[in-house]
Amino acid sequence: MPITHDTSFLEHMPQNVAIQFLDRVATSGSKEAFRFPRGDAWESVTWSQAGDRVRRLAAGLLSLGLEPEQRVGIASSTRYEWILADLAIMCAAGATTTVYPSTGAEDTAYIVGDSECRFVFAEDATQLEKLQAHRDELPGLDKVISFDEGLADGQFVLSMDALAELGDAYLAEHPDAIESVSKEIRPDQLATLIYTSGTTGRPKGVRTLHRAWVFEGEAIKAQDILNEDDLQFLWLPMAHSFGKVLLSTQLACGFATAIDGRVEKIVDNLGVVKPTFMGAAPRIFEKAHARIVTMQAAEGGAKEKIFKKAFEVGTKVDALKMAGKPVPLPLKVQHALFDKLVFSKVRERFGGRVKFFISGSAALNAEIAQWFHAAGILILEGYGMTENAAGATVNHPDQYKIGTVGMPFPGTEVRIGDGGEVQLKGPHIMAGYHNRDEATAEAMTADGWLRTGDKGELDADGFLRITGRIKELFKTSGGKYIAPPAIEAKFKAICPYVSQFMVFGAERNFVVALITLDPDAIAGWAAENEMGGTDYTELVRSEKVRSMIGDYVDELNSQLNRWETIKKWELLDHDLTIESGELTPSLKVKRSVVEANNEDLIASFYG
Structure with a gap:
């Protein structure tokens, strides 16, 4: 029998994300809210401490003249300051516009311009330079607030502390400003613009309302999956909706979150943090x-x-x-x-745990x-x-x-x-x-x-x-339908050295594959096979590696229908990366980009 969940929570949901956060601060004040790395140690803050900082930053935005639903960008990797900035924007009735830190200068300028951001929180010099390089195209951008104190100039670039000090002055004159503003935010008011990393053309800004984020958190809470005693480890890009929904869930359920966006540190961090759950790709x-x-x-x-x-x-x-x-x-x-x-x-x-x-x-x-x-x-x-x-x-x-x-x-x-x-x-x-x-x-x-x-x-x-x-399904010239993800998933379960396995063959008479290897895994294999120290490109070109991968492809083919089998394949001389534009920041393969980048190679299979 399926579990049925009570939907009465729909009638009692907080009106908006700001109230959802302020309610959590009031309920869980002295409990741990966030922890984050500072050098080699982890620092921890309570809900009250986070609430105080958010109130000051939100009041700072109001003092700069932020109006309801005006967009404020965040160009940063996942870190505690990202969350403070987002919650401050929510509590000041603005709308967060997310920018991945890996987004190029041109696309960053496009997103900030298209969304008409008045302010942008920028993580470091790299993010600031992107905005300064295109400042002429962004007449609506008033100020940048930098997470790096050393970049502040007091004019165009403010530090987080300077914004909080503006907030202190504003709150001295309007002590109830944050509560008053939050009560005015309607459930159908714009909360975020998240630009999808489209595989073709310009990214599209998805308009998400306060109602949607509040609902997501409250719906998880209603399913009794998580509670106040849980500890989350959060590394996912906050510029992606998966990261953002985990924040909504935290506000609804009240658990603590340890935050570190460095992907290469995930396994080490899990050993230190010992979380009870984590979201991941x-x-x-x-x-x-x-x-x-x-x-x-x-x-x-x-x-x-x-x-x-x-x-x-x-x-x-x-x-x-x-x-x-x-x-x-x-x-x-x-x-x-x-x-x-x-x-x-x-x-x-x-x-x-x-x-x-x-x-x-x-x-x-x-x-x-x-x-x-x-x-x-x-x-x-x-x-x-x-x-x-x-x-x-x-x-x-x-x-x-x-x-x-x-x-x-x-x-x-x-x-x-x-x-x-x-x-x-x-x-x-x-x-x-x-x-x-x-x-x-x-x-x-x-x-x-x-x-x-x-x-x-x-x-x-x-x-x-x-x-x-639907768009990934293709038909061979023999009229057979092929579902690439199913074949690709099979190979990943068989071969422990693979990073990506990509299947092609639309309107062709047989199916082919492009393969990339996981650099760490293949380096380990090389050390075991008298090839230690050999670089990635040399390894994938070696007969020994090709033969080993060929055996895995044969094993895959033995599990497939005749028309699905991989007739030809090639190892690419590099793994796919976010920086190369072949992966999205949430680690999805941009199939059309990989296909375009390897057009001649794929054509040669059918030569």
């Missing part, structure tokens, strides 16, 4: 899985045999439990032993999810997009199905439309694209549902399964 789980598997393979001998046997037993126990069958005593005893010898050590790598991970922003490979589950680590896959404030469906710790993205949030609806398209309805849907009426009309159905562009199906229990992007 599937690539993080793929990398962790590959790292653990290759480390065990390198150990070899008895340790590797024990490791493999442990996962064999863990998978059997999982299958019996999921089928509702009893686990025989000998298997139970074996499992307890392997839990002590193997699984507990896998869990320890993630801090040892994780109740679950939440995976979103791209499809999670079901086999990798099952591998983690066998080790006692639950990954709850969810689904959504920027256009619906990130969360549309999610699996529940007490009711989940691996391979699905869970059930709709309480108070929302999901349906399967024409051509198998997943369509959404509810209080979380955007108010359209900024200055893009035509694109807004295309995104909605005639009867008011959001078109996701994803293909999917709902099972008898109401769980949603995503089967691919």
